[in-house]
Amino acid sequence: MERSSIPAPALLLVGAEVTLGEATILPAVDLRLEQGEVLALMGPSGSGKTTLLDCVVGLRTPTAGSVEVLGAGYGSMSSRERACLRRRSIGIIEQNPRLLPELDVAENVALVLVFDGMPRRRALALAREALTVVGLDGAGALRPENLSGGEAQRAALARALLSDRIELLVADEPTAALDEENVRLMTELIVGTARDRDISVLLATHDTTVAERCDRIQRMRQADDRSRASWA
Numbered sequence: 001m002e003r004s005s006i007p008a009p010a011l012l013l014v015g016a017e018v019t020l021g022e023a024t025i026l027p028a029v030d031l032r033l034e035q036g037e038v039l040a041l042m043g044p045s046g047s048g049k050t051t052l053l054d055c056v057v058g059l060r061t062p063t064a065g066s067v068e069v070l071g072a073g074y075g076s077m078s079s080r081e082r083a084c085l086r087r088r089s090i091g092i093i094e095q096n097p098r099l100l101p102e103l104d105v106a107e108n109v110a111l112v113l114v115f116d117g118m119p120r121r122r123a124l125a126l127a128r129e130a131l132t133v134v135g136l137d138g139a140g141a142l143r144p145e146n147l148s149g150g151e152a153q154r155a156a157l158a159r160a161l162l163s164d165r166i167e168l169l170v171a172d173e174p175t176a177a178l179d180e181e182n183v184r185l186m187t188e189l190i191v192g193t194a195r196d197r198d199i200s201v202l203l204a205t206h207d208t209t210v211a212e213r214c215d216r217i218q219r220m221r222q223a224d225d226r227s228r229a230s231w232a
């Protein structure tokens with residue numbers, strides 16, 4: 001039989017649902033994200049966006065349905081295997097940059113590669129390069145407390161995408177705490193980097209100006225609506 005030439009999607013969720021007791025906190029979602037695609041996930045507060053992202057990064061197991069990430073089905077993987085895939089191939093940014101206050105900015109960014117066994121000097125050199133890409137050249141020696149909110153979030157982006165093995169970026173309201181100018185900067189950096197490095201992006205946002213810069217928008221329904229999330 002001829003093999004299909006259609007590339008595997010970066011993400012494939014089929015009827016992925018999360019229930020807690022009687023409550024449905026993520027109504028069944030079908031979602032397909034192509035490789036290199038930038039998808040905005042929109043929906044009212046409490047509609048399950050964070051829960052869905054947790055399922056995508058393997059931190060939560062859906063109570064029904066399936067999740068396939070970068071060609072690997074989570075259903076057949078141990079939590080250790082999921083953690084390994086997450087560390088190697090998935091960049092994660094949240095609304096709060098969560099930089100460690102006891103490390104300087106470059107050390108914060110470099111940490112993931114040091115954990116992976118890279119010599120510290122090499123990891124720090126790469127971290128400084130990554131900081132330059134996000135407009136923070138020279139900020140590596142600062143403590144996180146000396147960065148503005150927008151700068152800290154850009155450092156978090158540099159950290160999330162530091163490894164050249166990252167294929168998928170998962171971002172949970174990464175611009176929610178930023179002013180208009182920083183929203184624009186951060187959005188352009190995310191979309192631009194995704195284009196340059198062929199990284200797929202799943203980005204939850206309430207901000208239509210951010211969503212409109214993405215390739216496509218998928219809207220969530222309220223968590224108590226048991227029908228499936230629809231394509232926009």
Ligand SMILES: Nc1ncnc2c1ncn2[C@@H]1O[C@H](COP(=O)(O)OP(=O)(O)OP(=O)(O)O)[C@@H](O)[C@H]1O
Pocket residue numbers: 020025026043044045046047048049050051052223
């Ligand atoms: N551990 C939990 N126990 C009970 N309910 C939970 C738990 N985690 C999430 N929920 C509920 O599940 C629903 C979906 O939450 P989730 O955080 O995924 O929504 P969201 O769309 O990301 O919201 P927001 O836009 O406000 O961040 C909410 O009603 C929330 O209260």
